[in-house]
Amino acid sequence: MGNPMRIRAKLDGEVVDAKVLMNHAMETGQRKDASGALVPAHYITKVIASCNGKTVLEADWGPSVSKNPLLGFRFRGAAAGDTLSVTWTDSMNDTRTDEAVIG
Amino acid sequence: MIARHRTRAIAGLAFAALTAASSIVLAQPEDDPVAEYRAMMGDDNPAEFWVMRGEALWSEPRGPASVSLEQCDLGMGPGVVKGAYAHLPRYFADAGQVMDLETRLLHCMVTLQGIPRKEALKQRFGDGARESDFEALAAFVAEESRGQVLDVPLDNPAMEKAYALGKEMFFYRAGTHDFSCATCHGQTGMRIRLQQLPNISEAEGARAAYSGWPAYRVSQGEVRTMQWRLQDCFRQQRLPQLDFGSQASIALTTYIAHNANGAVMDAPGMKR
Structure with a gap:
C-alpha cells in the first residue's frame, strides 16, 4: 500500500483539468547507496485514471519518470461532482488508488 | 512546448511534469529555467x-x-506553530542562546522527548528511504507561516551578536579556493552556470533566497532545510564542515533572515 496521492480535478467549460501528484520513490535500479550496493528498482509501471466507469487515461510508465511525479491531463465527458479515480501499480506489484471529486 | 535545450537542463526529473506543461502559459523569463519549471508545477509541490x-x-x-512536540515552544509559546517560522531565528531564554528552526526542533527533541542529541542528529538529512524527521517537521512548521511577513528584529544583545558574527562569516574569505559566501552571493544580477544567484547582502536578494526555504529540491527529490543549504554551501566552498545547529550556522541564518525582513514567507518552496 503506497502513500496517498494528491488529486485535483477542475472543470473548465467541457474539459476537466486533472493534476495528480504522486508520492513514490521511482527508483531506477541504477543508483547505488552509500555502501556501493545497487538500490533495487521500484517504479510505477501503470497509471489508470477513470471517471464514471470509463477509463480516461491509461499510461505505461518506466524508470525515466521522476521521483514524486506530477501528472497532468485533460479529458471531456464529466460533470462537476463526478469522481475521478486514479490507480497506479508499481514494479513491486504495490498499488494505490485515490479519488477526487471534480470541482 | 518546451525547447530542447531547456528540457535537457532538467533532464531526468521532469517527464511527467512536461506532459502537463503544454496547457500552461509560461510567464517566466527565457533565461530562468528554474522559474519556468516552478511555473509548470504550479501549486503542486511534492513538499x-x-x-x-x-x-x-x-x-x-x-x-x-x-511525549509529542506539542509542548515545544518555537518562540510564540508552547505548542504554537502558526506564524512561528516568520519570527525565527530568535533568542530563547530557556536555552540562553539564539536558535533557528532546526536547532530549536533539536532542542525540543532532546529536552522534551529525551532523545539523545547524537541519535536525533543521525538522520538530520534524508537520503532516499531513510527519511529525516527534521526535514518533515521543518516543512510542516514553515507551511504554518506561509503568507506571513518575516520579522526577525535584532532586539537583544544575543541577536545583535549573532547577526554580527553571521555578517563577518558571510564576507570572510577562506579555504583552498579563497571563497566567501559573498563571492557568489554578494553581487546583484550575476549568475554562475545557469543559476541566477541572489545577492544575500541586500534585502531584495535575501528575501528571494530566504522566503522559499525549506524547499523541495527537485534534483534530489527531498525537502531540504536552511541548515542543509548552509552546510552544502560550505562544502562547495571547500570550507570545514558546518555542524548542524552550531553557533556558526545559526549566526549565518540570523544574518540572512534579518536581511530578508519584510519578506512574505512562501515555504516550503521548490528549488532546483
Missing part, C-alpha cells in the same frame, strides 16, 4: 508530502519520554 508527515510527527508521542 506537501513532507508537510503531512511533519504534522503527524509533531503530535506523535516519541522518544524515551514518550
Whole structure:
C-alpha cells in the first residue's frame, strides 16, 4: 500500500483539468547507496485514471519518470461532482488508488 | 512546448511534469529555467508530502519520554506553530542562546522527548528511504507561516551578536579556493552556470533566497532545510564542515533572515 496521492480535478467549460501528484520513490535500479550496493528498482509501471466507469487515461510508465511525479491531463465527458479515480501499480506489484471529486 | 535545450537542463526529473506543461502559459523569463519549471508545477509541490508527515510527527508521542512536540515552544509559546517560522531565528531564554528552526526542533527533541542529541542528529538529512524527521517537521512548521511577513528584529544583545558574527562569516574569505559566501552571493544580477544567484547582502536578494526555504529540491527529490543549504554551501566552498545547529550556522541564518525582513514567507518552496 503506497502513500496517498494528491488529486485535483477542475472543470473548465467541457474539459476537466486533472493534476495528480504522486508520492513514490521511482527508483531506477541504477543508483547505488552509500555502501556501493545497487538500490533495487521500484517504479510505477501503470497509471489508470477513470471517471464514471470509463477509463480516461491509461499510461505505461518506466524508470525515466521522476521521483514524486506530477501528472497532468485533460479529458471531456464529466460533470462537476463526478469522481475521478486514479490507480497506479508499481514494479513491486504495490498499488494505490485515490479519488477526487471534480470541482 | 518546451525547447530542447531547456528540457535537457532538467533532464531526468521532469517527464511527467512536461506532459502537463503544454496547457500552461509560461510567464517566466527565457533565461530562468528554474522559474519556468516552478511555473509548470504550479501549486503542486511534492513538499506537501513532507508537510503531512511533519504534522503527524509533531503530535506523535516519541522518544524515551514518550511525549509529542506539542509542548515545544518555537518562540510564540508552547505548542504554537502558526506564524512561528516568520519570527525565527530568535533568542530563547530557556536555552540562553539564539536558535533557528532546526536547532530549536533539536532542542525540543532532546529536552522534551529525551532523545539523545547524537541519535536525533543521525538522520538530520534524508537520503532516499531513510527519511529525516527534521526535514518533515521543518516543512510542516514553515507551511504554518506561509503568507506571513518575516520579522526577525535584532532586539537583544544575543541577536545583535549573532547577526554580527553571521555578517563577518558571510564576507570572510577562506579555504583552498579563497571563497566567501559573498563571492557568489554578494553581487546583484550575476549568475554562475545557469543559476541566477541572489545577492544575500541586500534585502531584495535575501528575501528571494530566504522566503522559499525549506524547499523541495527537485534534483534530489527531498525537502531540504536552511541548515542543509548552509552546510552544502560550505562544502562547495571547500570550507570545514558546518555542524548542524552550531553557533556558526545559526549566526549565518540570523544574518540572512534579518536581511530578508519584510519578506512574505512562501515555504516550503521548490528549488532546483
